[in-house]
């Protein structure tokens with residue numbers, strides 16, 4: 001499990017308006033590009049000092065590529081990061097609060113305790 | 120020595136700014152009453168005539184990140200820019216700039232470390248809505264220098280509730296021993312029951328109104344023993360997956376003191392989460 005990397009994806013995309021749009025338009029291509037270009041970047045560090053060992057598990061890559069936020073919840077991605085990014089991408093397609101309520105409905109099968117989010 | 124003139128604990132609802140500034144068809148039906156309550160709450164700070172604000176909040180994965188996550192961090196800078204692109208995008212929050220009370224930051228760091236808290240610090244901190252929301256509600260003219268203090272309520276492993284309370288007690292001691300003639304208010308914001316990114320989010324009320332009732336009671340009566348006997352890192356998952364932010368309220372109960380009844384209490388039941396506002400005057404009233 002690489003919950004940390006899932007969160008790193010959500011975190012780095014959510015704070016960059018251009019990446020938010022790329023992820024909305026072309027999730028599969030964008031996730032692949034992100035994994036090769038950004039996944040190993042230590043934030044704040046020069047590119048030559050990137051990490052060497054970070055990669056998604058297949059289930060994680062697939063969930064991101066499918067915009068499958070219920071699956072991201074199940075995999076233990078931080079729910080705040082997932083919610084914020086998906087609101088940024090899809091709130092615009094719904095009535096006010098419509099996307100947030102659909103999001104809740106689509107997670108309706110989860111009962112306590114929720115998947116562990118510790119990284 | 121400095122004087123602690125007010126202790127204020129509040130929720131930080133990022134939608135207040137947009138709700139309160141919207142007009143016509145865009146203005147939600149609950150906005151007028153919300154504004155009225157916030158203005159009454161604001162008066163409790165104004166009356167205390169503070170010179171400096173110590174602001175306790177929690178970075179929501181804006182500057183603080185999992186590659187280097189502090190549990191408690193004190194800002195020590197002459198200025199703080201504020202609010203982030205994704206907060207402008209989602210909540211319509213404005214960009215803001217604060218002046219820092221750097222000598223108090225220095226004092227809190229030195230004395231806090233010596234008192235047993237290995238506080239992290241930041242010399243360049245961009246602060247987020249956990250601190251800008253209470254400025255917007257309580258001090259919209261934004262004319263006072265601040266010391267921001269961040270707590271980790273977000274990225275496990277978290278400090279336990281008792282640690283938040285202890286830090287609150289320590290902050291109080293440090294403010295009251297600061298060699299200065301300034302009047303200081305300590306303002307902290309947290310959450311009552313709250314769910315974000317889970318099945319119980321954005322309901323007609325907070326996800327656990329029963330917890331909220333109990334929480335308001337604990338805070339209003341200063342019942343730290345009762346609160347600490349029921350609230351644990353595990354128990355906070357039950358009222359909603361973002362309810363660990365309640366520990367910032369517990370920190371503020373630590374600042375206010377064991378058994379200290381709040382001098383001002385108000386709540387407002389909104390969709391998504393309940394608003395709650397508390398003020399204590401440590402010296403028994405406003406001089």
Ligand SMILES: [Fe+2]
Nearest residue numbers: 131179249364
């Ligand atoms: Fe928050």
